Amino acid sequence: MKYKISGNVIRRLPRYLRHLDVLADAGIEKVSSGELGAQMGLTPSQIRQDLNCFGGFGQQGYGYNVLQLREGIQDALGVPERVGAILIGAGNLGNALLTNFRFSQCGVRLMAAFDTDPAKIGRKVNGTYIFSVDAVEEFAEDNNVDIAILTLPQAAADETARRVVAAGIRGIWNFTGKDLCLDENEAVVENVHLSDSLLALRYYLRSEERDL
Amino acid sequence: MKYKISGNVIRRLPRYLRHLDVLADAGIEKVSSGELGAQMGLTPSQIRQDLNCFGGFGQQGYGYNVLQLREGIQDALGVPERVGAILIGAGNLGNALLTNFRFSQCGVRLMAAFDTDPAKIGRKVNGTYIFSVDAVEEFAEDNNVDIAILTLPQAAADETARRVVAAGIRGIWNFTGKDLCLDENEAVVENVHLSDSLLALRYYLRSEERDL
Incomplete structure (x- = not known):
């Protein structure tokens, strides 16, 4: 990533991760911005805006693939790099x-x-x-x-x-x-x-x- | 107080308190929005905007009285009420x-x-x-x-x-x-x-x- 991500988005990414962990543990494969928003108390457009910073993992009409989105956010936060x-x-x-x-x-x-x-x-x-x-x-x-x-x-x-x-x-x-x-x-x-x-x-x- | 204070301001008030504690402990009696801003990494106008939510304790050309401002923020946060x-x-x-x-x-x-x-x-x-x-x-x-x-x-x-x-x-x-x-x-x-x-x-x- 070459661009800077705003502080507020950075602060929200770990929250996304936690919610995606819960979904992944429950075996849920995809989630819409509306569903994710309802769980996290954010609007769907806020969710889309946040996640578009990372090139956007979502597909219109499908929603987000839970595991791919989680991996993308982990990468963005640098988690795989110990x-x-x-x-x-x-x-x-x-x-x-x-x-x-x-x-x-x-x-x-x-x-x-x-x-x-x-x-x-x-x-x-x-x-x-x-x-x-x-x-x-x-x-x-x-x-x-x-x-x-x-x-x-x-x-x-x-x-x-x-x-x-x-x-x-x-x-x-x-x-x-x-x-x-x-x-x-x-x-x-x-x-x-x-x-x-x-x-x-x-x-x-x-x-x-x-x-x- | 009859009006709602925004979440971001609420989150900053404890930070103001901490800085005012340091100033009060050092015997400093007044502080300008510019000085407070420099210490806290906020702009003077941001400071004035935040603190005006509480009716404004500042006086033009004088700055804030440290002890009064601290008491005002403690009151706003409800600290005196155990x-x-x-x-x-x-x-x-x-x-x-x-x-x-x-x-x-x-x-x-x-x-x-x-x-x-x-x-x-x-x-x-x-x-x-x-x-x-x-x-x-x-x-x-x-x-x-x-x-x-x-x-x-x-x-x-x-x-x-x-x-x-x-x-x-x-x-x-x-x-x-x-x-x-x-x-x-x-x-x-x-x-x-x-x-x-x-x-x-x-x-x-x-x-x-x-x-x-």
């Missing part, structure tokens, strides 16, 4: 990711975890070794690490982000809740701000009550 | 939230946690008691529970969501990664789909590499 990731901070949240998160479904290979706690270093969680944080630079030098997952306390967030970027890691998945002090061209940062999500839920809950 | 929440599923992710997440900053009071594991039931994590999942209905009957936080395995997601809704809980913060089978008018559901976030990071990382 990238390597390390996780820094093996506390509760880090352990939750190590134990339950399906990295491979996102085309990500979790290579190692790092922590400062001597009681954790040297242990293995769900097949992933925990090393000392001091070894991050060495590990990044010896291995192809694309993404650092920060699941450590806020106080250590900026310093660790700087170390990670200095070690040549270009992607940061940031769970610290702190906006990192990095220049835009130093790294690609994806923040998971759980409080934003909870505040939005609260707002919608209250505005719904007002409507009753 | 709501009650329960957490269902005290595994790694549930424990991470119980231990580290600052519910009170979102105006949420975490009342209790629930799990199926007898080894966890009766224990206390960071001040929150863990009860048997069998007691969810009784607890919801005796207490004012607005939000159920689902941090349990996907396999139990739909059944638990139905129980929670039947018990009169109207808000669901869904970490299961599964889109719940609920009607729109049964509950307000906020999904935390971590894989969507990781896939977006991957995409942006790759598209940046192509640009180099």
